[in-house]
Amino acid sequence: MLNAFNLQKTFNPGTINEKVALAGATLNLAEGEFCTVIGGNGAGKSTFLNAVAGVWPVDGGSIEIDGIDVTGLPEYKRAKYLGRVFQDPMTGTAANMQIDENMALAARRGKCRGLGWGVTKKERATYHEMLKELDLGLEDRLTAKVGLLSGGQRQALTLLMATIQKPKLLLLDEHTAALDPKTASKVLDITDMLIKEHGLTAMMVTHNMRDAINYGNRLIMMNEGRVILNISGEEKKNLTIEDLLHKFEEVSGTEFTNDTEILSK
Amino acid sequence: MGIETLIIGMPGTFAQGIIYGIMALGVFITFKVLNFADLSVDGSFATGGAVAAITIISGKSWIYAMVLAFIAGAAAGLITAVLHTVFGIPDILSGILTQLALYSINLRIALNQPNTPISVDKYNLAVSLRYKGYSLTMVVIMVLLIIALMYWFFGTEVGSALRATGTNPAMSKAQGINVNLMKSLGLVLSNALVAFAGALSAQFNGNADVNMGRGAIVIGLAAIIIGEVISNIFKNRNFAVTLIFVVCGGILYYIFMAIVLWLKMPANDMKLFTAIIVALFLAVPYLKNQANSSFRKAAKEGGKK
Structure with a gap:
């Protein structure tokens, strides 16, 4: 359903604030896949979702949704294929x-x-x-x-x-991060219910490793603008937080240093 | 001078007030619905006047003149829209640039005459200060039609999209709304209405002046704000009621002005009075709110309890 290939994005190129946000991120999602996305601050999770949503054009790479190349389409035209929920509850409604x-x-x-x-x-x-x-x-x-x-x-x-x-693809950008734990879990349940009910393909960015493991049938981890870990099927079902932390260290060669994610075990 | 003169003049005052009310409805579209501070209004009001005057002088009917004024205003709005959406100039600046450019353009339209008289003796006009009762009926019919049209339009799919654009552009884009197109549409409609009001005002006063639009935006805002303050007595007001109160705001504003003039205050001080009135109506709701929840009050009452 989603083919994002080798996405590149640099913010403020050529300035002192230059920031490489996406450095060849690639992800393919089949129809009906519910993919959770984790990664440290600045790993490029939200940037990836924004690239797919078309908030700005990418510097390189291509994005296909359901076989349609949307790389050149502005945000409001891509909206046809996408359902989106934002981190800030104020953003999604008028x-x-x-x-x-x-x-x-x-x-x-x-x-x-x-x-x-x-x-x-x-x-x-x-x-x-x-x-x-x-x-x-x-x-x-x-x-x-x-x-x-x-x-x-x-x-x-x-x-x-x-x-x-x-929608062809549902994009959830840390949509429970601004809510209290009880409300967050209620909203997550509603999310899960709607995705299952409509058989949706979805991507959900989260800062909570437990949620990332408990929900969905696919999990990716991002680091420095790339997808560094891709887990699905049985492996995803049997995944634990310890496994994830271990895998992160293995792939990235550094220790996982995001407090929120470790604390929210 | 007795109070009779003020009262006898009331139908005229009301008519002029409603004409300002129509202009305020235009300002309402940008200022309230789109959340866009559009200052082109000062220019497009005079554009409407100039276009109407020249059309009427050329022997065409006032209906034709009003339609042309409406289209000219729409074009003026489009210029602001292009400056803002295509060239990325901030909203206030886009409006100011259009307003400035329109001053020259309006002079050209008016064949380089700063003042173009259109006497009701020579031409058939929609409204005139000479026939106050008739003019009042005409503008009341027009304003009711405009309110009905606006009420309908903002209830449609496009109208809803326009409102959403003003409230939350990020959400609008995510719902597939072309935000730039909606902003442009709002600016075009707004300035078209303002020019329409300018055309009425020129006919009513018997001349189109290149300076007739000066301060129009402030009068429009005054009408909106006065309307809003008085409509606060209604708990649950729908969109049509809000629009009616905008027009009421225009009428009230002009009644203030009539009283000021009746009190023989110098006409040159009018703009100063306008500014004071708008400042007052802006300040009152804020101060009232402050009085209800101030730190001083909290300290006093908190100590008692």
């Missing part, structure tokens, strides 16, 4: 707009927007049902402004919006 309006915006992702009504009556009924499944009490607040919701509710809504139209 705060000044109602819940149903936000969902209707997402339902028209990649479609031509004309002069028909922004939200139809029929849609509202569907949204009511969808929100009910989340079990957050949002179904009775369809016309409430999204800005009134809590961070967890907003992330859950963003998730629903990302999957309201089945």
Whole structure:
């Protein structure tokens, strides 16, 4: 479903702030694969997701989604194929707009927007049902402004919006990092439920090794802009945090030094 | 001078206020919906006036003149949009550049005359200070139509996309919305409305002046802010009510001005009064909020409990 080949990206080239963020990152995902992405700070995890999403053009390499070369497409055109959830709960939704309006915006992702009504009556009924499944009490607040919701509710809504139209690829960029542990686990459960329900191909960046191991059927580790570890199948199922730390040292030749990840064991 | 003169003049004051209200509706699209501080308004208001005056003088009907003014305003908005989205110039600066350029362009449109008179005796006009009651009816019908159209448009798919662009551009892109296109559309519609109001204002006052747009953006903001402050009495207000209050803000603003003039204050001080009124209406909600939750109050009451 995703073929990202040899992606290169350098920020602020030629300046004192030059930063090589992607140095030949390559990843192929088959349909239905749920891939978790881990790595230290500055390893290029979010950069990789942003490259796939088309936030900026890559310096080198190519990106194919479902056989379509999207390397030259701007962000809003690629959106047709992608569902996205961001780290900051404020980013994924329009705060000044109602819940149903936000969902209707997402339902028209990649479609031509004309002069028909922004939200139809029929849609509202569907949204009511969808929100009910989340079990957050949002179904009775369809016309409430999204800005009134809590961070967890907003992330859950963003998730629903990302999957309201089945995306070819779901990109989750540390989408539970800003939430408290209880809410984070609830949002992760919703994530897992939606991915399984729709049989989605997904990438999830996380700082939590346990989550990376527990969720999904594929795991990659990034370091210095490259994918350095690629685990799937049975090996992924039997993986432990100790294995991961050990593997990291083996591949990168350095010790794993990210406190958050070690502490969040 | 007695209060009668003020009261007799009220229909005219209302009509002029509603014309400013229409302009404020245009400003509302950029300032409130798009979150874009567009200063082209000062230029495009006068553009509307100039285009309408010249068209009417050439013997065409006022309907034709209004349509042309609307299109000219849209073109002005497009210039700001191109400066901002294609050349990456910050929003305020793009607007200022367009405004500056329009001063020269407006003079050219008006055949290098700083003031173009269009007398209601010679031409058939949509509105005129001479026929206050008739003009008031005309502008009320127009403003209601515009509000209805805006209410409909911002409820459509494109309108929703435009609103989303103003609230959260990052999210809009992720939902496949062409943010630059939406910004341009907003600027075009906004300036078209402003020029339309300029065309009305020129006919109402019987002349199109190259300086008629000076301070228009502040008047537009004043109308929006005054409208917002008074509409706060309504708990749950929908979009149409918000728009109606923007127009009410325009009317109130012009009533203030009429009172100021009636009090025989020098006309040269008008801009100063405008600035003071806008500053007051901006400050009041903030100060009220401060009074409700200030550190001084917290220290006082915290000590008691």
